[in-house]
Amino acid sequence: MAKLLEFQGKEWLRKAGLRVPVGRAASTPEEARQIAAEIGKPVAVKAQVLAGGRGKAGAVKLVDTPEEAAAAAAAILGTEIKGYPVRYVLVEEKLDIAKEFYASITVNSARTARSPMLMFSTEGGMDIESVPEEKIFRYNYSSLFGLESYEAMDLLSKAGIPNDQLQKFAAFLTGLAAAYKKYDCFTLEINPLVLTKGGDLVAADCKMDIDNSSVYRHPEMGIEVARDFGHEPTELDIIGWNIEKIDQRGSGFVMSMGFDEKSPGYIGYHPIGGGSAMMGMDALNAVGLKPANYADTSGNPVASKVYRVAKVVLSQPNIEGYLLGGFMMANQEQWHHAHAVVKALREVLPKKPGLPCVLLLCGNKEEESLAILREGLSNVEGATRVEIYGREHVTDTAFIGQRMLALVKEYREEKQRQGKSSGS
Ligand code: GDP
Numbered sequence: 562m563a564k565l566l567e568f569q570g571k572e573w574l575r576k577a578g579l580r581v582p583v584g585r586a587a588s589t590p591e592e593a594r595q596i597a598a599e600i601g602k603p604v605a606v607k608a609q610v611l612a613g614g615r616g617k618a619g620a621v622k623l624v625d626t627p628e629e630a631a632a633a634a635a636a637i638l639g640t641e642i643k644g645y646p647v648r649y650v651l652v653e654e655k656l657d658i659a660k661e662f663y664a665s666i667t668v669n670s671a672r673t674a675r676s677p678m679l680m681f682s683t684e685g686g687m688d689i690e691s692v693p694e695e696k697i698f699r700y701n702y703s704s705l706f707g708l709e710s711y712e713a714m715d716l717l718s719k720a721g722i723p724n725d726q727l728q729k730f731a732a733f734l735t736g737l738a739a740a741y742k743k744y745d746c747f748t749l750e751i752n753p754l755v756l757t758k759g760g761d762l763v764a765a766d767c768k769m770d771i772d773n774s775s776v777y778r779h780p781e782m783g784i785e786v787a788r789d790f791g792h793e794p795t796e797l798d799i800i801g802w803n804i805e806k807i808d809q810r811g812s813g814f815v816m817s818m819g820f821d822e823k824s825p826g827y828i829g830y831h832p833i834g835g836g837s838a839m840m841g842m843d844a845l846n847a848v849g850l851k852p853a854n855y856a857d858t859s860g861n862p863v864a865s866k867v868y869r870v871a872k873v874v875l876s877q878p879n880i881e882g883y884l885l886g887g888f889m890m891a892n893q894e895q896w897h898h899a900h901a902v903v904k905a906l907r908e909v910l911p912k913k914p915g916l917p918c919v920l921l922l923c924g925n926k927e928e929e930s931l932a933i934l935r936e937g938l939s940n941v942e943g944a945t946r947v948e949i950y951g952r953e954h955v956t957d958t959a960f961i962g963q964r965m966l967a968l969v970k971e972y973r974e975e976k977q978r979q980g981k982s983s984g985s
């Protein structure tokens with residue numbers, strides 16, 4: 562999902578009419594000082610990363626003066642939390658907390674529900690995973706009619722909110738459900754939802770994930786990449802995302818896997834389909850090779866899209882091979898893949914002569930596709946280690962891995978010989 566940082570999510574909540582603490586994001590200690598001075602009272606300085614548990618990690622600091630806010634920002638900015646570099650801190654009014662609650666909405670994809678699901682607990686502030694089950698209250702509401710006030714009150718009452726507070730809490734939850742819908746969220750989590758000593762309900766934290774498929778409906782959010790990587794998007798990730806973004810026909814997925822573009826044993830990886838991709842990884846891992854990247858061209862993509870993916874996969878410096886991993890009897894017409902891969906390899910192999918290429922392509926229009934590969938890659942400059950396989954090896958990970966390894970060994974020896982002769 563397209564995850565927003567806390568300060569971004571809170572901004573959208575504010576625009577949807579929900580109460581959030583007064584504050585803004587800062588990227589320098591000096592900015593943090595200014596914001597704290599503007600607020601004019603004690604503030605919370607909070608690291609902005611796409612990871613929870615900042616409280617425990619010491620990345621939420623409560624301070625009294627602008628100078629202390631600057632010092633807190635200086636201590637937090639530039640550090641890393643769970644692998645995410647901290648580029649911003651949120652400086653916002655410190656809340657006078659009477660009690661912390663938990664509220665969230667997510668998609669309940671269970672066959673019996675298929676609806677948004679509201680979750681509420683009086684035990685806020687900690688990981689919801691560590692809240693005892695009997696303290697968590699769930700309610701599936703209609704995606705058509707939204708969350709009605711009486712439904713929210715019913716749930717809140719069961720959760721133990723006293724009668725005289727029900728209206729206020731229900732207003733917050735129906736507002737949250739409206740924001741959830743307005744922004745096409747997948748998950749919207751407020752933890753803690755703070756009841757202040759003054760009796761106000763304030764969203765003290767916000768995790769907002771926009772449904773990837775709906776990101777195009779929200780240009781106002783300026784989301785660059787509607788995809789989860791589990792790391793900061795790399796150049797490869799962004800290029801990969803753009804292949805997908807400009808053409809919706811079938812999937813053309815490319816993503817980094819931590820290849821440093823130097824280490825030996827990495828193969829430009831072009832699997833077809835998710836399960837097939839797992840099998841291809843087995844094939845490589847079993848012989849001590851590794852996928853340089855993740856990819857997937859399935860769901861019947863057009864040849865132009867497959868070609869772009871192949872080119873990006875092949876563009877990675879110092880890969881020792883290219884694996885087209887069609888470890889499945891695909892029902893998409895494989896000749897689009899064949900044409901795409903032929904075009905990509907005809908362009909790349911003259912520049913990477915002798916690069917090991919193991920091409921496994923099975924399924925619909927297989928014979929025609931293999932013929933396209935064979936014809937298209939014969940008499941191509943640099944195409945000296947191209948092996949083409951079909952259905953007789955469709956699940957044969959051991960064989961495909963061994964063929965890849967054999968070619969990689971030859972390729973390395975050839976490169977060594979060339980290095981020696983050019984060095985002498
Ligand atoms: P997380 O740990 O990454 O989820 O970060 P949170 O924003 O949820 O902060 C963790 C904890 O810090 C909260 O549960 C609160 O107890 C505390 N906290 C956060 N903001 C404030 C604030 O404005 N005032 C006070 N008093 N405590 C806060």
Ligand code: MN
Nearest residue numbers: 613752753766
């Ligand atoms: Mn939190």
